[in-house]
Amino acid sequence: MMILSGDPPRSRVLTLVLVVIILALAATPFLFPGAKALNVAAKICVFAALVASYDLLLGYTGSVSFAHTMFYGIGSYAIAIALYGMGPNWAAVATGIVVGLPLAALLALAIGLFSLRVAAIFFAMITLAVASAFQVLASQLSWLTGGEDGRSFQLPELLRPGTVLISKNMFGFEINGRILTFYLVFAVSAMMILALLRVVNSPFGRVLQAIRENRFRAEALGFRTVFHLTYANCLAALVAAGAGVLNALWLRYAGPDTSLSFSIMLDILLMVVIGGMGTIYGAIIGATIFILAQNYLQSLMGVASKAASEAGLPLLPGLLHPDRWLLWLGLLFIASVYFFPSGVVGRLRHGGGDKGVGTSH
Amino acid sequence: MTELAASDPLPKPKRDIAPILLPIALALLMIPLIGSTSSWLTLTAASLAMGMMIFIMASGLTLVFGLMDVLNFGHGAFIAVGAYIATLVFAPFAASVQADSLLVNLAVLAPAALLSMAVSGALGLVVERVLILPVYGQHLKQILMTTGGLIVAEQTLYALWGPQIIPMPLPASLRGSFILGDVAIAKYRVLAMFIGLAVFIAIQLVLNRTKLGLLIRAGVENREMVEALGYRIRRLFLGVFMTGSALAGLGGVMWALYREQVHASMSDELTVLIFVVVIIGGLGSIGGCFIGAILVAMVANYGGFLVPKLALVSNILLMVAILMWRPRGLYAVTSR
Numbered sequence: 001m002m003i004l005s006g007d008p009p010r011s012r013v014l015t016l017v018l019v020v021i022i023l024a025l026a027a028t029p030f031l032f033p034g035a036k037a038l039n040v041a042a043k044i045c046v047f048a049a050l051v052a053s054y055d056l057l058l059g060y061t062g063s064v065s066f067a068h069t070m071f072y073g074i075g076s077y078a079i080a081i082a083l084y085g086m087g088p089n090w091a092a093v094a095t096g097i098v099v100g101l102p103l104a105a106l107l108a109l110a111i112g113l114f115s116l117r118v119a120a121i122f123f124a125m126i127t128l129a130v131a132s133a134f135q136v137l138a139s140q141l142s143w144l145t146g147g148e149d150g151r152s153f154q155l156p157e158l159l160r161p162g163t164v165l166i167s168k169n170m171f172g173f174e175i176n177g178r179i180l181t182f183y184l185v186f187a188v189s190a191m192m193i194l195a196l197l198r199v200v201n202s203p204f205g206r207v208l209q210a211i212r213e214n215r216f217r218a219e220a221l222g223f224r225t226v227f228h229l230t231y232a233n234c235l236a237a238l239v240a241a242g243a244g245v246l247n248a249l250w251l252r253y254a255g256p257d258t259s260l261s262f263s264i265m266l267d268i269l270l271m272v273v274i275g276g277m278g279t280i281y282g283a284i285i286g287a288t289i290f291i292l293a294q295n296y297l298q299s300l301m302g303v304a305s306k307a308a309s310e311a312g313l314p315l316l317p318g319l320l321h322p323d324r325w326l327l328w329l330g331l332l333f334i335a336s337v338y339f340f341p342s343g344v345v346g347r348l349r350h351g352g353g354d355k356g357v358g359t360s361h
Numbered sequence: 362m363t364e365l366a367a368s369d370p371l372p373k374p375k376r377d378i379a380p381i382l383l384p385i386a387l388a389l390l391m392i393p394l395i396g397s398t399s400s401w402l403t404l405t406a407a408s409l410a411m412g413m414m415i416f417i418m419a420s421g422l423t424l425v426f427g428l429m430d431v432l433n434f435g436h437g438a439f440i441a442v443g444a445y446i447a448t449l450v451f452a453p454f455a456a457s458v459q460a461d462s463l464l465v466n467l468a469v470l471a472p473a474a475l476l477s478m479a480v481s482g483a484l485g486l487v488v489e490r491v492l493i494l495p496v497y498g499q500h501l502k503q504i505l506m507t508t509g510g511l512i513v514a515e516q517t518l519y520a521l522w523g524p525q526i527i528p529m530p531l532p533a534s535l536r537g538s539f540i541l542g543d544v545a546i547a548k549y550r551v552l553a554m555f556i557g558l559a560v561f562i563a564i565q566l567v568l569n570r571t572k573l574g575l576l577i578r579a580g581v582e583n584r585e586m587v588e589a590l591g592y593r594i595r596r597l598f599l600g601v602f603m604t605g606s607a608l609a610g611l612g613g614v615m616w617a618l619y620r621e622q623v624h625a626s627m628s629d630e631l632t633v634l635i636f637v638v639v640i641i642g643g644l645g646s647i648g649g650c651f652i653g654a655i656l657v658a659m660v661a662n663y664g665g666f667l668v669p670k671l672a673l674v675s676n677i678l679l680m681v682a683i684l685m686w687r688p689r690g691l692y693a694v695t696s697r
């Protein structure tokens with residue numbers, strides 16, 4: 001209970017699903033052989049943390065930010081540039097973290113002070129504009145960021161796939177640097193999610209919820225809403241940058257497509273809404289569903305598309321083309337905002353009743 | 362406070378002209394910086410044309426927000442749909458498009474634009490009924506719903522037309538420039554300027570000189586009161602939403618011709634631009650939107666000429682500067 005900050009899943013099915021997901025993630029290197037499964041598992045971990053940090057904003061304060069990938073990108077690029085420039089050593093990793101995280105927090109502070117004073121809608125539009133400018137900036141400053149190609153780099157010795165820590169003949173499994181990196185990603189993501197759970201269940205988190213429900217009333221009660229919102233924005237940016245660091249470490253690469261593009265922002269939105277806003281646990285569920293769909297639904301759709309084109313149906317092959325998987329998730333997104341705004345988690349917790357976020361103005 | 366007799370005319374609201382002077386001052390300020398008068402004239406004409414196109418696209422968004430308090434994050438989808446529909450008309454009549462006669466060209470261009478507007482408007486009807494009606498008055502859900510709509514629309518365009526960029530050549534008679542002395546002004550830009558001005562004047566006339574416009578403005582001020590007077594404001598809203606979508610479609614056609622290509626991702630790029638314009642102008646204000654569009658275009662053109670590196674972030678800098686001066690945009694609409 002302590003570790004969950006007194007906010008357990010509160011549903012048997014949900015608990016079961018979460019336990020299965022976490023156990024499966026933890027055991028991926030041994031249960032599912034192959035590089036693809038490990039990649040998928042690491043991506044789920046990184047995105048679970050990233051989406052949880054976005055949930056702090058969207059689900060707990062009710063402000064829609066489109067700049068979350070910017071912070072994610074800052075984390076990714078900071079570590080990539082540091083390791084690229086200083087060579088594969090731990091000092092570079094530390095430099096990347098020490099520069100990247102505060103930079104993200106400062107930028108979040110600036111955006112927050114500038115735009116959180118006004119309505120939620122203003123904040124959404126301004127973050128969208130700032131994020132797109134940042135994206136262009138990152139691709140133009142190619143001497144620093146590598147432009148469209150991004151930056152590939154080497155990891156420190158310990159984390160490289162070639163480093164064998166425990167050889168195969170001892171347990172039947174080989175523990176190498178790649179698996180160690182995976183567990184690093186897993187552990188740090190888990191820690192960040194637990195920390196977020198702590199934040200939302202603190203008095204501070206309660207104030208955020210009060211602001212979400214009725215900003216005017218929260219202000220009348222004497223809470224400095226701009227301070228609270230800005231603080232939440234900075235915290236979310238910090239965790240997002242942390243997730244970005246993990247992402248870059250896992251991919252050994254940072255580039256516009258993997259860490260900055262607007263489509264990642266849409267992915268995050270989809271994950272948080274499908275999983276369930278304002279629950280933190282929803283982030284884990286949403287990220288798992290989404291990334292599994294991203295990686296395995298496509299091949300399924302490929303088969304369906306082929307079948308449809310062989311049957312000579314019009315339109316369907318195009319709509320079922322593997323590249324159009326986002327179309328179906330977009331429809332699912334609209335349906336979930338409409339029919340169950342509290343997402344999978346809210347559905348499991350309350351049965352049919354929708355008491356989640358979004359019913360308020 | 363002075364007493365008013367019933368026969369006295371109502372006191373006129375004060376005209377706020379500072380925002381109108383802003384683009385003029387900016388343009389004049391640029392003369393010495395740019396140096397040559399001919400390039401200044403060319404750049405100014407380019408900014409006005411670009412500004413008009415942006416205005417056409419953004420006007421629907423700001424009107425819909427002002428009247429219905431609905432922020433449509435999927436507005437860019439109407440722009441892209443409009444552009445794609447125009448390619449449907451352009452492709453079979455490629456010969457007429459390339460014919461060097463203004464009349465023949467316009468005979469293709471005008472139906473293409475009208476068809477795009479009709480389709481975008483019809484799509485607006487569907488979007489309003491399906492996506493926006495269930496979530497009236499809930500900003501968070503509106504943003505999510507319309508963003509979802511944007512994803513679906515963009516992906517559907519990809520599914521129907523494929524992911525490649527579709528070329529959209531300018532009609533032959535609209536290529537090239539008018540040459541006045543040593544000033545060159547592209548012909549298409551002149552056309553864009555005229556269409557933009559016509560749209561602006563039409564919107565202003567409808568809003569300020571007709572009963573419909575009176576009801577719309579009354580609805581912006583106080584929705585319940587208009588309803589209490591027996592007008593079906595829901596229908597009014599729907600009409601405005603469809604008009605806004607149709608205008609976005611028109612803007613999409615014009616932008617596609619300006620860039621001479623069509624791609625589904627144009628909606629993303631333009632969404633950001635029109636958001637900046639709408640914020641600068643003040644959410645819900647048509648006049649502000651007009652000035653904002655011209656300012657954004659001026660900063661893009663002058664900035665691109667003077668300091669090309671700065672052009673990337675110039676929109677953001679402009680927005681920050683304007684919001685420092687007037688935190689709610691150039692013309693703040695009173696009720697919000």
